[in-house]
Amino acid sequence: MANILFIASGFPPYEFSENIANGKLVLALLNSGHSVQVISKIDEGQTYNSEWREPWLQLKPLTLTITYPVGGSWQRSCEIIKNTIRFGYPIEGIRWAGFTYKKAKELIQEGNIDIILTRSPSDIAHLVGLRLKKKLKVKWIANWNDPSTGTWPDPYERYLTTWKRIISKKYTQEILKFADTITFPSEMLAANFKAHFRIEDSRTAIIPHIMLNDQVSYEGVLPANGLHIVHSGNMSIERDPTNLFMALKRLNDQSDEKVYLDIMGVISKQASDLIEDLNLNKFIRAIEPMPYYRAMKKMAEYDVLLILEAKLTIGIFLPSKISDYAQLNKPILAISPQNGEVKRLLEKYGGGVASDNSSVADIADKILFIKKMKTENRLDEIVINSSLKEYLGENRVVKLLESSF
Secondary structure (H helix, E strand, O other): OOEEEEEEOOOOOOOOHHHHHHHHHHHHHHHOOOEEEEEEEOOOOOOOOOOOOOOOHHHHHHEEEEOOOOOOHHHHHHHHHHHHHHHOOOOOOHHHHHHHHHHHHHHHHOOOOOEEEEEOOOOHHHHHHHHHHHHHOOEEEEEOOOOOOOOOOOOOOOOOOHHHHHHHHHHHHHHHHHOOEEEEOOHHHHHHHHHHOOOOHHHEEEOOOOEOOOOOOOOOOOOOOOEEEEEEOOEOOOOOOHHHHHHHHHHHHHOOOOEEEEEEOOEOHHHHHHHHHOOOOOOEEEEOOOOHHHHHHHHOOOOEEEEEOOOOOOEOOOOOHHHHHHHHOOOEEEEEOOOEHHHHHHHHHOOEEEEEOOOHHHHHHHHHHHHHHHHOOOHHHHOOOOOHHHHHEHHHHHHHHHHHO
């Protein structure tokens, strides 16, 4: 069993997609007998929950949340300059990186750490790992769940100044050079990195998001009338819902058996305006985000679990919510690129239906198919022979990660 130092800027109790994925992975490592210490930070962004509660309570004594005084402008400037010189790169979060490096170095020098894992959501944790690797020669696994800064595909890519793009590429390439293993949740994301950077295949591993062997019951009473779909998480502007909403309007205009969609999170103004324009207020609503366990129990009350992806040429992302969806053992409806990781997994392992996110007709056809399956009381047939739970399962994912140790 290994003594692991887990460094991530996003972690429970602050619940957001990446933070939850990190929390679940640490729980699984503990369940497998490993010793884990976590260094993280306060998540000042939008979260579903910020209080310690189940299933994260056992992580509280293991987690060191790095805090430090905001300080005056002179103090902040001095610390930014000092840490930029120390790490070599002027990037966001550099003050946290400085304090985190100091604490991580102490823990490693005490002799209780075999390996460090640095994780998303931002690249700043990897910068800490890079310096620890160079100075202390510790074994290091770096994980990316998303593209690195400056390599996001349209429509996600934001404008970056030339100097920021150059710096981002330089430090990402250095991290990829020094990490003992680089892990990605999907083959297509790994391919995206290899298109932008030099990476040795022998030092990469595909380790999908983890589904816990949870003993909690998530059985919910399904609505009798209509088809009820839920989307977990915010519906950001990149995930354009136009074709989905138009498909719902087409189906509801044509039938008395309606299709309903709840969005458990914040939706963009464009999506909200579109609901008004299409007169879909009776059928689409946004409901408040909930803490992890409550959200899982709420999702169990729906017929179908929705993944809506951006219109990408290649769907390189594996949304972390797919592991929670698989755990609920309900049909997944993925509105995804035709060439993408989610579509590939559903076709290979079952558990759901993938529709072309560029086609209103195909989305409507797939929803109509699921609706018909519910009418015939056959929804279980979509998931009954699925091996998606095994692919994302706790035992398999931990073994994959252990093989990188």
